[in-house]
Amino acid sequence: TACSSKYVLSQMHPMWQGPLAVPGGDRQSPIDIVVRKSVLDSALKPLVPDYDPDTCQQIWNNGYSFLVEYDDTTDKSTLKGGPLQDKFRLCQFHFHWGECNAWGSEHTVDKRLFPAELHMVHWNSDKYSLFEEAVMEDNGLAVIGVFLKVGKRHEGLQKLVDALPAIRHKDSVVEFTRFDPACLLPSNIDDYWTYHGSLTTPPLTESVSWIIMKQHIEVSHDQLAVFRSLLFTSAEEDVQKSMVNNFRVQQPLCGRNVRSSFS
Ligand SMILES: OSc1ccc(O)cc1O
Numbered sequence: 001t002a003c004s005s006k007y008v009l010s011q012m013h014p015m016w017q018g019p020l021a022v023p024g025g026d027r028q029s030p031i032d033i034v035v036r037k038s039v040l041d042s043a044l045k046p047l048v049p050d051y052d053p054d055t056c057q058q059i060w061n062n063g064y065s066f067l068v069e070y071d072d073t074t075d076k077s078t079l080k081g082g083p084l085q086d087k088f089r090l091c092q093f094h095f096h097w098g099e100c101n102a103w104g105s106e107h108t109v110d111k112r113l114f115p116a117e118l119h120m121v122h123w124n125s126d127k128y129s130l131f132e133e134a135v136m137e138d139n140g141l142a143v144i145g146v147f148l149k150v151g152k153r154h155e156g157l158q159k160l161v162d163a164l165p166a167i168r169h170k171d172s173v174v175e176f177t178r179f180d181p182a183c184l185l186p187s188n189i190d191d192y193w194t195y196h197g198s199l200t201t202p203p204l205t206e207s208v209s210w211i212i213m214k215q216h217i218e219v220s221h222d223q224l225a226v227f228r229s230l231l232f233t234s235a236e237e238d239v240q241k242s243m244v245n246n247f248r249v250q251q252p253l254c255g256r257n258v259r260s261s262f263s
């Protein structure tokens with residue numbers, strides 16, 4: 001199977017020119033979460049996000065998604081608890097979405113797809129001094145995944161949606177301040193699944209403790225439509241390509257356990 005071979009062909013989305021094979025890839029992401037196979041771990045603690053909106057700096061289009069970046073030079077915006085032994089610093093959040101509401105998430109729950117998925121990326125500041133260091137280590141990153149469903153308008157998200165037309169093209173960046181990422185978390189953050197995996201974009205390194213929220217958030221159809229108005233391509237390119245379907249194909253579980261914080 002794909003797990004036994006030394007290399008896992010990460011059938012990357014055609015747009016990603018990254019490595020086609022990841023050495024020793026036996027903990028790749030994303031995966032399908034099979035609820036009945038997840039194992040309750042009563043030792044899992046509540047998650048403790050502690051974010052300072054003043055650390056929000058900019059929003060930019062990196063050609064894969066759009067990222068909201070935070071100042072991670074101090075421990076002002078942190079995540080601890082849950083499955084984590086150390087303190088992790090928020091460095092950015094981004095999303096993955098589809099060309100239509102029928103698909104777009106990277107993880108699935110019993111094969112159920114969501115129209116989009118939020119990733120809040122943190123790195124282990126107890127053990128490393130830079131994200132670039134932590135991203136290479138197996139306990140380096142902690143990423144919170146939140147599923148998005150289409151429904152009522154998300155008031156907190158609107159400030160971010162209004163900034164997107166200014167970063168339509170790849171490599172465009174604008175200042176973006178005072179955004180509290182906690183507003184994107186569901187009301188219940190105590191119920192989650194957690195497993196060890198990887199980035200889903202290059203360099204696909206196997207450094208992520210994934211924390212996938214059971215409860216989704218709702219955004220409006222129109223808000224999600226603005227995500228789809230972004231472009232993969234830079235302003236100089238002749239052919240403009242809509243930034244949609246920026247999700248990776250699912251990867252083999254390779255015997256990994258998915259733990260749950262709830263029964
Ligand atoms: O797409 S997932 C992902 C992307 C970048 C990163 O720094 C961490 C991540 O988990």
Ligand SMILES: [Zn+2]
Pocket residue numbers: 094095096119200
């Ligand atoms: Zn992501």
